[in-house]
Amino acid sequence: MIQVLVNSIVYASEIAIIAVGVSLCYSILRFANFAHIQFAVVGGYLTYSFATIPGLALPLPLAMLASAVVTGLMAILIDILVFSRLRNTSAEGKMIVSWGVALFIRSIVAAIYGGSARVFDVPSSTIVVGDAVFTTLDVAIACATLVLMVALHLFLYRTRVGSGLRALASNQELAVTRGIPGDRLIRLMWFLSGSLAAIGGSLIAIQTRLQPSMDLVILLPIFAAVTIGGLNNVFGAVIGAVILSLAQNFLIWIDFGSLFFGDPWHIPTKFRDYVAVLALVLVLLLRSRSSAAAAKR
Amino acid sequence: MKMTGLPLAFCSVLAVLGLQGPARAADPIQIGVIANLTGQDVKTSVQMSRGVELAADDINAAGGIDGRPIKLIVEDSEYRAQEALNAATKLYNVDKVEAAIMFGGSSLMIPVAELARDKGKILINTSSSSPKLGNYPGTLFSILPLDDILSKELGNLIADSGAKTAAVVVPNNAFGLGVAEAAAAAFEAKGGKIVENIAYTEGQPDYRADVQALVKAKPDAIITAGYGDDSRTVLRNVRELGINATWFAAYPSILEVDNKEWMNGRLLGVDNGGYSQGVGKAVQDKYAAKFGDKDILAHVYYGYDAMMVLAEAMKKGGTDAAAIAKAMPEVVKTFDGASGKIVWDDRGQRIDPPIDVLTYKDGKFETTATRN
Amino acid sequence: MLDFAIYSITIIAVWSVLALSLNIQFGMTGLVNFGQILPFALGSYAAGISASLGYPWWIGALAGLIAAPLIALLVIMPAQRLAQDYWALITLGAAEIFRLTVLNAPALTGGADGLVVPRFIDPTLAMSVALAVLAVTFLLAQRISSSPYGRMLRVLREDEILASTLGRSPIRYQASVSVIAWMMAAAAGVTYAHITGYVAPSSFTVTETFIIWTAVILGGPGRNIGVIFGAAIIQLLGVSSRFVAQWIDLPPDLIANLRLASFGLVLVLMFLYRPQGLIPEAKQVHDAERN
Numbered sequence: 026m027i028q029v030l031v032n033s034i035v036y037a038s039e040i041a042i043i044a045v046g047v048s049l050c051y052s053i054l055r056f057a058n059f060a061h062i063q064f065a066v067v068g069g070y071l072t073y074s075f076a077t078i079p080g081l082a083l084p085l086p087l088a089m090l091a092s093a094v095v096t097g098l099m100a101i102l103i104d105i106l107v108f109s110r111l112r113n114t115s116a117e118g119k120m121i122v123s124w125g126v127a128l129f130i131r132s133i134v135a136a137i138y139g140g141s142a143r144v145f146d147v148p149s150s151t152i153v154v155g156d157a158v159f160t161t162l163d164v165a166i167a168c169a170t171l172v173l174m175v176a177l178h179l180f181l182y183r184t185r186v187g188s189g190l191r192a193l194a195s196n197q198e199l200a201v202t203r204g205i206p207g208d209r210l211i212r213l214m215w216f217l218s219g220s221l222a223a224i225g226g227s228l229i230a231i232q233t234r235l236q237p238s239m240d241l242v243i244l245l246p247i248f249a250a251v252t253i254g255g256l257n258n259v260f261g262a263v264i265g266a267v268i269l270s271l272a273q274n275f276l277i278w279i280d281f282g283s284l285f286f287g288d289p290w291h292i293p294t295k296f297r298d299y300v301a302v303l304a305l306v307l308v309l310l311l312r313s314r315s316s317a318a319a320a321k322r
Numbered sequence: 323m324k325m326t327g328l329p330l331a332f333c334s335v336l337a338v339l340g341l342q343g344p345a346r347a348a349d350p351i352q353i354g355v356i357a358n359l360t361g362q363d364v365k366t367s368v369q370m371s372r373g374v375e376l377a378a379d380d381i382n383a384a385g386g387i388d389g390r391p392i393k394l395i396v397e398d399s400e401y402r403a404q405e406a407l408n409a410a411t412k413l414y415n416v417d418k419v420e421a422a423i424m425f426g427g428s429s430l431m432i433p434v435a436e437l438a439r440d441k442g443k444i445l446i447n448t449s450s451s452s453p454k455l456g457n458y459p460g461t462l463f464s465i466l467p468l469d470d471i472l473s474k475e476l477g478n479l480i481a482d483s484g485a486k487t488a489a490v491v492v493p494n495n496a497f498g499l500g501v502a503e504a505a506a507a508a509f510e511a512k513g514g515k516i517v518e519n520i521a522y523t524e525g526q527p528d529y530r531a532d533v534q535a536l537v538k539a540k541p542d543a544i545i546t547a548g549y550g551d552d553s554r555t556v557l558r559n560v561r562e563l564g565i566n567a568t569w570f571a572a573y574p575s576i577l578e579v580d581n582k583e584w585m586n587g588r589l590l591g592v593d594n595g596g597y598s599q600g601v602g603k604a605v606q607d608k609y610a611a612k613f614g615d616k617d618i619l620a621h622v623y624y625g626y627d628a629m630m631v632l633a634e635a636m637k638k639g640g641t642d643a644a645a646i647a648k649a650m651p652e653v654v655k656t657f658d659g660a661s662g663k664i665v666w667d668d669r670g671q672r673i674d675p676p677i678d679v680l681t682y683k684d685g686k687f688e689t690t691a692t693r694n
Numbered sequence: 695m696l697d698f699a700i701y702s703i704t705i706i707a708v709w710s711v712l713a714l715s716l717n718i719q720f721g722m723t724g725l726v727n728f729g730q731i732l733p734f735a736l737g738s739y740a741a742g743i744s745a746s747l748g749y750p751w752w753i754g755a756l757a758g759l760i761a762a763p764l765i766a767l768l769v770i771m772p773a774q775r776l777a778q779d780y781w782a783l784i785t786l787g788a789a790e791i792f793r794l795t796v797l798n799a800p801a802l803t804g805g806a807d808g809l810v811v812p813r814f815i816d817p818t819l820a821m822s823v824a825l826a827v828l829a830v831t832f833l834l835a836q837r838i839s840s841s842p843y844g845r846m847l848r849v850l851r852e853d854e855i856l857a858s859t860l861g862r863s864p865i866r867y868q869a870s871v872s873v874i875a876w877m878m879a880a881a882a883g884v885t886y887a888h889i890t891g892y893v894a895p896s897s898f899t900v901t902e903t904f905i906i907w908t909a910v911i912l913g914g915p916g917r918n919i920g921v922i923f924g925a926a927i928i929q930l931l932g933v934s935s936r937f938v939a940q941w942i943d944l945p946p947d948l949i950a951n952l953r954l955a956s957f958g959l960v961l962v963l964m965f966l967y968r969p970q971g972l973i974p975e976a977k978q979v980h981d982a983e984r985n
Binding site for chain 3 (some may be wrong): 056057107110111114115116117118120121122124125126127128129130131132133135136139140241244245248252256293296298299302303305306309310312
Binding site (some may be wrong): 428432 | 892932947
């Protein structure tokens with residue numbers, strides 16, 4: 026039981042930190058940015074490079090920080106080159122372009138780093154609580170995410186720039202006519218979501234491994250988390266990540282066999298991915314029901 | 323007949339681009355290599371391809387095949403069936419190779435084998451142990467041996483080690499499940515007990531939920547089989563759970579070890595043997611010298627032997643596919659390669675390979691026994 | 695060489711059918727289907743499963759052509775009234791669910807190892823069949839494009855509310871167009887299975903969907919001949935990059951990555967500089983609105 030909670034929290038942490046960027050972007054620019062997943066991948070690889078290139082070999086936290094800054098700047102660059110020119114394009118148009126950007130970035134990453142996996146060599150020790158086993162690394166990841174999410178919350182709700190961003194999200198035209206510098210804030214939004222994704226991607230990479238194909242593994246859980254939380258609600262994405270993670274881990278933990286038939290039987294772990302996809306589809310279907318009902322009223 | 327217009331026009335475009343040249347007797351002999359250089363399982367695949375390269379270097383240094391040097395044409399399959407077919411079609415039709423050496427799972431190997439059979443060409447399999455590959459006698463020859471004999475040996479080894487209980491942790495595919503079944507049967511026949519069966523989906527970044535059940539099962543031994551990056555993640559996740567069982571692996575040399583200190587003496591296995599002897603040792607040294615990489619997987623030897631056997635068959639029978647197919651079973655009778663002696667059944671599947679018992683010590687595998 | 699050309703044309707024909715199918719969904723109607731590979735996979739697996747059960751080819755073809763529209767309705771009916779970006783996520787999710795299902799149901803689908811399908815031994819026959827399927831699809835797509843039904847689809851694409859005020863139910867058009875388009879893609883899938891002689895989950899990933907998207911955006915969304923042109927360019931790029939790699943002696947993995955990168959770049963650049971595609975759609979929308 027404790028074990029399932031621990032597993033859920035660690036997974037939710039990694040997903041949430043990337044997912045908030047998707048909703049941040051959606052709330053302000055109104056499109057689902059699929060290239061966001063690549064920010065996480067690029068961030069992971071940059072951290073790896075900063076931490077391992079001979080002569081540089083930064084300690085891991087510094088390497089992550091450097092990677093976050095560079096990835097944030099890359100997100101701004103992509104906005105300048107691509108998305109800023111498409112402000113008046115339809116949401117689905119921008120979404121399709123974001124796939125093009127994603128395909129481009131992932132291929133370049135694969136061309137530079139090759140297809141083999143890279144592994145961070147992080148020493149960690151095991152912690153035992155009751156019958157739950159986890160590592161110091163797990164604790165570090167959960168704490169890092171918590172700190173970042175609190176910081177993001179304080180930034181959005183306690184600073185002038187943050188409230189400017191929120192104003193931009195709730196009503197862009199009104200915000201701009203009131204003198205809020207829209208373009209500069211949009212750049213800031215790109216920087217924030219790019220660097221958060223970089224940290225999230227690095228955490229996943231440290232916990233598991235780096236591979237150009239990791240984007241397809243995290244794509245659906247992240248979009249499921251964002252969808253569960255409501256696409257344009259920044260902290261909804263965090264809640265979505267937690268719900269999704271709990272659902273995934275509990276479903277494979279529950280002994281359905283003993284409950285119904287007598288012999289122990291668990292849902293095989295390979296069906297974990299279904300939970301993400303089914304959650305995504307179900308939430309969307311329920312939402313379409315309620316919006317249909319609203320339309321009838 | 324009207325259907326030929328379009329392809330002819332297409333051809334002329336390609337011909338203008340200078341892609342086609344008539345073959346002459348003094349020309350090099352072209353051999354195809356199909357490997358997934360992008361996509362999944364890249365490291366193993368690249369090493370296989372390098373093994374072929376080393377063999378081609380050796381053959382060319384010794385004067386080639388009847389004076390003709392070997393030229394390799396390497397094509398990427400991206401680990402996708404269509405790209406593997408694109409690659410094979412190009413090799414067989416445009417480059418006119420008579421034989422190709424291939425790395426890839428059965429989902430790639432089988433469609434290419436179908437194609438090779440229909441075109442009357444040769445395909446040499448270095449990586450897939452699917453029993454379905456026995457359906458292409460005269461077309462497909464496997465350098466990678468079938469798993470059942472080796473898996474049985476693995477089960478016996480576990481029982482002999484004194485372990486009473488064992489858990490199975492294998493990838494959820496024909497290879498993993500096949501090894502698990504044969505090894506478990508041998509272990510149980512000697513009085514052992516299987517306490518947990520775990521089959522994981524490959525390509526996941528993390529397997530901690532999969533291996534969680536080991537905490538309760540507390541096995542003495544863990545039976546495993548698996549490739550590169552996945553196996554490393556599995557080993558790591560199990561280590562992090564604090565499970566202190568001995569690992570018994572089929573083909574331990576294709577595993578990636580996660581933590582050298584922790585695994586020291588904790589990882590045993592059986593593998594196709596002979597790598598540490600004669601030719602295998604020489605290939606190891608050449609590999610380290612040419613690629614500056616000491617981290618060597620068994621597929622280097624398979625690639626090397628694939629090329630060597632093929633060259634021997636070409637020397638003996640001639641360079642066209644039919645002659646190669648005829649000469650192949652003949653030449654292996656006297657062949658002693660990097661992966662030992664080769665015994666084929668009548669369907670070109672490798673059986674009864676020499677088997678090594680290995681122990682992981684100080685960052686590398688030591689051969690503790692060899693059974694020929 | 696001739697065989698290779700025949701093979702290339704066969705592959706181009708199959709992907710052209712997929713591009714046409716996406717074109718009548720997206721190009722004409724504005725439906726953003728990010729799971730375009732799903733009906734293709736349905737057709738392929740229908741052929742594969744029926745072959746593995748020992749049925750003749752036409753049973754598989756029939757099963758594919760029936761399954762695809764049914765699944766289309768299953769996916770679409772509940773998704774009505776959702777904005778197009780949600781629509782994209784639902785179709786993406788549906789395609790992934792199918793891929794995971796075939797991966798995890800080895801008894802029926804062979805799992806990761808896939809299924810063997812009887813293949814056309816004669817490459818010319820394979821090409822003829824693929825071209826025949828393409829011809830039928832193209833004529834049908836052209837017919838739709840020039841019909842009052844097609845004009846209505848375009849009105850729907852430009853302005854859903856206008857379509858409703860004209861007394862048309864958008865969902866009926868969206869559903870019917872999806873049914874037709876998914877049947878086309880399923881036909882391509884059946885053909886493809888018999889061409890390659892093999893179906894496996896790795897052939898039906900998100901990347902494949904985006905190769906189709908790139909073809910449509912490149913060729914000209916809304917223009918049937920344009921998207922065929924787009925599909926041909928994209929597939930030829932794939933085939934020819936192998937030769938390029940051999941000439942200039944670059945590692946093939948680098949070339950493969952650069953090729954995919956170029957697909958992404960093409961998609962972005964087209965949207966930025968020539969959103970109407972290489973062969974743009976003729977302006978019919980305004981006529982429809984005036985009528």
